[in-house]
Amino acid sequence: MKILVAVKRVIDYNVQIRVKDDGTGVVTDNVKMSTNPPDDNAIEEAVKIKEAGKATEIVAITVGEEKAQETVRKALAVGADRGIHVKADGILEPLAVSKILQKVVEKEKPDLVFMGKQAIDDDCNQTGQMLSALLNWPQATFASKIDIKDNKLEVTREIDEGLETIEINVPAIVTCDLRLNEPRYASLPNIMKAKKKPIEQIVASDLGVDISPRLEQIKVEEPPKRKAGIKVANVAELVQKLKNEAKVI
Amino acid sequence: MAVLLIAEHNNKELRPFTLNAATAASQINEDVHAIIIGQNSAEATKQLSELPVIKKVLSVEASHYENFTAENFAPVIIKLAENYSHIVCSANTFGKNLMPRIAAHLDTSQVSDIIKVISPDTFLRPIYAGNAFATIKSNDEKKCVTIRPTSFDPCDSTGGSAPIEKVEASEEFSLTKFVKREEIKSDRPELGTARIVVSGGRGMQSGDNFKLITEIADKLGAAIGASRAAVDAGYISNDHQVGQTGKVVVPDLYIAIGISGAIQHLAGMKESKIIVAINKDGEAPIFSVADYGLEADLFEAIPQFMEELNKLNTIQK
Numbered sequence: 001m002k003i004l005v006a007v008k009r010v011i012d013y014n015v016q017i018r019v020k021d022d023g024t025g026v027v028t029d030n031v032k033m034s035t036n037p038p039d040d041n042a043i044e045e046a047v048k049i050k051e052a053g054k055a056t057e058i059v060a061i062t063v064g065e066e067k068a069q070e071t072v073r074k075a076l077a078v079g080a081d082r083g084i085h086v087k088a089d090g091i092l093e094p095l096a097v098s099k100i101l102q103k104v105v106e107k108e109k110p111d112l113v114f115m116g117k118q119a120i121d122d123d124c125n126q127t128g129q130m131l132s133a134l135l136n137w138p139q140a141t142f143a144s145k146i147d148i149k150d151n152k153l154e155v156t157r158e159i160d161e162g163l164e165t166i167e168i169n170v171p172a173i174v175t176c177d178l179r180l181n182e183p184r185y186a187s188l189p190n191i192m193k194a195k196k197k198p199i200e201q202i203v204a205s206d207l208g209v210d211i212s213p214r215l216e217q218i219k220v221e222e223p224p225k226r227k228a229g230i231k232v233a234n235v236a237e238l239v240q241k242l243k244n245e246a247k248v249i
Numbered sequence: 250m251a252v253l254l255i256a257e258h259n260n261k262e263l264r265p266f267t268l269n270a271a272t273a274a275s276q277i278n279e280d281v282h283a284i285i286i287g288q289n290s291a292e293a294t295k296q297l298s299e300l301p302v303i304k305k306v307l308s309v310e311a312s313h314y315e316n317f318t319a320e321n322f323a324p325v326i327i328k329l330a331e332n333y334s335h336i337v338c339s340a341n342t343f344g345k346n347l348m349p350r351i352a353a354h355l356d357t358s359q360v361s362d363i364i365k366v367i368s369p370d371t372f373l374r375p376i377y378a379g380n381a382f383a384t385i386k387s388n389d390e391k392k393c394v395t396i397r398p399t400s401f402d403p404c405d406s407t408g409g410s411a412p413i414e415k416v417e418a419s420e421e422f423s424l425t426k427f428v429k430r431e432e433i434k435s436d437r438p439e440l441g442t443a444r445i446v447v448s449g450g451r452g453m454q455s456g457d458n459f460k461l462i463t464e465i466a467d468k469l470g471a472a473i474g475a476s477r478a479a480v481d482a483g484y485i486s487n488d489h490q491v492g493q494t495g496k497v498v499v500p501d502l503y504i505a506i507g508i509s510g511a512i513q514h515l516a517g518m519k520e521s522k523i524i525v526a527i528n529k530d531g532e533a534p535i536f537s538v539a540d541y542g543l544e545a546d547l548f549e550a551i552p553q554f555m556e557e558l559n560k561l562n563t564i565q566k
Contacts, residue, residue, distance in 0.1 A: 011544070013513065017380035026381055038494075095358045118494060119375070120513075122376055123400065124361045129319070129349035138320060138425040141346045144487070154428065159342040160496065162488045165428040166318070174426075178494060179481060214358035218371065218384040226519065229540035231531075235553040238525065238543050239561070246523045247468060248445070248502040249564055 001055045001148075001170070003046040004110035005080065006101060007062050007071040014048035023219040035071045039117025040183035045146060046114055047079035048181065054148050056111075057081050061104060063097050063163040065089050069199060070085040076194035077157040077186035083197065084108075088204035088211060094122075096211035103207040105135060110171065112153075117142050117175040128175035138168035144179045251280040251304070254327065257343045258293035260315065265442050266339040267366060268300065268403035273396040274337045275302040275404065276366040282307060284329065284416070286322050288315035294413060301409035311418035316427035317343060322420040323350040330337035330355055330391060334369070340395035341441075341496075348399045352393035360385055364400035370508040378493040378516035399441065399499040399520070433486055440472040440489065445502045448474030448491055448518070449484070452507020452528065452547055456484040461551045462506060468558050474498065474518070507547045509536025527551075548564035 011017065012032040019026055035043075049055045060075035061084040062068045072083035086100050105113060118125040132139035140146075140155035144163070147154040157164045158177050186194070204211055232238045242249045254274045257264040267283075274281045284307040285294050289564040298306045307329065313321050326336060336351060338344035352359040364382075365373035371386045372394065387394075438444065447469065449462040459479075466473050474496075475489040491498055493516040503521035508514060510526070510533055518524070519538050526539035529546050536542040543550060558564065 011377070016512070017377040019381050026377060076313070093358045095353060095356070098353060111521050120378065120493065123378065123493070125345045126349035126352070126359055126361060129346065130353035130359075131348040133323065133353035138422075139346075139350070141319075144341060157342075157431075158487045160488060161430070161432045162486065163431040165430075167426040167428050169424040178477070179487065214387065214389045215360065216386040216388060218386055220376070220381050220383045222377065223379060223382050226524075228275075228537075229524070229542060231536070231542045231544060235543065235545070235550055235557055238541055239554065239557040241541055242523070242525070243561060244503070246502070248523050249558070249561070 001111045002057045002059070002109070003055050003112045003114060004059050004061060004105065005042050005046050005075060006074055006107055006115040006127070007043065007060055008036040008119050009033050009062065009064060009068045009071045010036045010119055013037055013120055019220055023221060024104045025217070025220050033067070033070070035074055036116050036119045038118065038176050038178050039071070041117055041178060041180045042114035043075045043078055043080060044181045045176060049148065050079065059108060059110065061086065061101070063088055063100050063204065072199055073194055074186065076197040077191045078184055081197065083199035084202060085199050085208070086202045086204050089219060090205065091213050093213055093215060094124050094130055094213065095214065097127050098134055099209040099211060100204055100207055101131050102134045103209060106198040112170060112172045115175055116201035117177055129175050129226065132173040138172040140166060140168050140172065143174050143175050144177045146174060146180070146217045171247070204207060250332065251266050251282050252335040252337060253326070253329065253333040254281055254283040254303070255336065255338040255344070255347065256285040256293070256297050257339055257341070258290060260287045260288060260290045261292055263293050265403065265439065266341060267297070268406060269398035269401045270337060270339045270396045271300055271302050271404045272401040273363070273366060273524050277335050277337070277369050280304055282333070284309065284326065286314045286325055288312055296406070298411040298413050299402055299407050299409045302404045303409060303411045306411050306413045307415055307416045307493045309416045309418055313421040314418070315431070318422070318425055318427060319347040319350050320422035320425045320499035321419070322347055323354065325416065326351050327354045328419065329416070333391070335394060337394045337396060339398045339472045341398065344395045348393055348395050355391050355393065357389040357391050358387065359395070360387055361395050362397045363394055364397050377462045378512050379519065380512060397497060399497050430533070433488055437466060438470065440474060440496055440498060443472030443500055445469045445471035446474045446498050446500045447471045447504045447506065448508060449478065449479055450476035450508030451478040451482065451508050453479060453484055459484050465504070465551065465554060468555065469564060476514045499502045505535050505539070506551065508534045508535055510538065
């Protein structure tokens with residue numbers, strides 16, 4: 001089985017986001033960037049499946065500017081065999097990314113495509129579902145457990161009401177939840193080895209798909225700030241405030 | 250052209266957030282039609298037709314719709330899409346799973362998780378876990394929009410009598426099979442719509458200790474929430490998670506106990522009307538959003554809190 005794992009470079013989850021004064025976006029200069037956290041779970045799961053002898057090759061792919069390659073390099077350091085970097089500048093909407101991935105899937109013919117369920121920058125939660133629509137493949141979104149059974153996958157999905165289990169035929173798309181596994185850290189020797197693994201460069205415009213944005217970002221602004229509250233001295237004061245001041249209990 | 254709302258239901262009844270999504274749909278265009286796809290869902294269909302904001306109900310029934318599989322739902326809606334300017338749905342796990350599958354088929358760039366309708370083509374939505382708000386204008390001919398339910402009031406649930414029209418089912422997508430659903434049944438209010446939420450974090454230290462949270466929640470008639478750390482540690486099940494990748498809640502009162510307040514958690518609760526934080530670390534970021542902060546050991550504070558609540562003559566439910 002061959003697994004394609006899509007990874008995205010985003011502002012690190014620990015960074016305090018700052019909105020640009022001119023309202024055009026958020027500050028990204030000199031800001032720490034990392035792999036989108038659930039994409040790390042997607043890579044980890046692929047590596048575990050390969051270690052269990054159920055996958056033969058893991059290909060990590062990213063779409064984006066030059067530096068997006070770092071996320072592929074990191075995936076190679078934790079166990080992906082080779083990488084693909086589709087170069088594209090500017091704003092890439094999930095629809096555009098899924099069209100690019102569709103082209104790559106048609107060429108690479110993986111059995112499974114894994115990715116995080118949501119990117120923590122635009123919070124769209126769309127790309128996996130869109131890709132599976134374009135390919136007309138089954139989709140298992142928000143996966144917290146994956147069991148491989150021959151040509152089928154049994155996937156436990158995290159839904160609002162609890163957990164749902166579905167069985168999907170391969171080829172299929174799985175979008176990963178943070179609870180799917182515990183991503184490993186890359187060891188230094190593996191980081192060194194990853195430098196020698198190949199990353200194929202593709203220019204997005206060569207794929208013949210329309211990736212121009214359909215959405216206009218009119219402005220980006222700070223959310224309204226909450227007024228600072230107070231510290232209470234003890235539980236009795238807290239309950240008194242909730243009862244008589246806030247009137248919520 | 251009218252707006253098409255995808256109703257969320259469990260075949261027996263509408264799920265409450267359908268009412269919030271209906272409100273948002275009616276702000277885009279007063280001409281709202283709603284589609285309900287299911288199996289033996291006559292009662293939920295009737296409820297939908299009684300929402301005064303809905304002008305027409307489309308009902309589709311087949312055995313392969315019983316479990317809400319997106320691969321089965323999407324073709325039905327895609328077939329109807331030519332009659333509609335917008336397709337809208339709640340941005341919960343149902344809508345998040347389904348809508349992009351529709352949008353990709355229609356070659357439309359979806360606008361996810363809106364919190365405000367500015368005009369029929371322009372919407373406000375949070376990005377970066379709610380640390381920025383983006384105003385987005387869609388230039389697609391057809392718009393696929395998911396709605397953050399807690400940002401819109403529920404519409405009236407009675408008084409309407411929209412006509413119900415049957416729609417033909419699409420073929421079954423045979424490559425995806427539903428196996429089972431494990432729903433945690435509880436008599437407590439639903440997390441998404443509760444007036445009060447009591448949440449526990451890593452500071453609870455064990456699943457057993459969550460009983461302390463349960464007692465307070467029972468006393469206040471509250472729903473129980475949790476931080477991702479608490480769910481990851483196995484203290485409580487995933488359906489309780491509040492935050493960027495969990496549920497968004499906007500209760501009148503949110504009580505965060507033993508939760509440090511990572512931005513990912515704040516994303517799910519900082520719009521609550523009143524926030525209480527109980528944490529022994531006075532520097533914890535949760536205090537920056539709390540109306541009332543109590544710096545205390547939760548294992549001392551919770552029993553005292555129960556005691557004080559017991560002293561009250563009345564508690565609002």
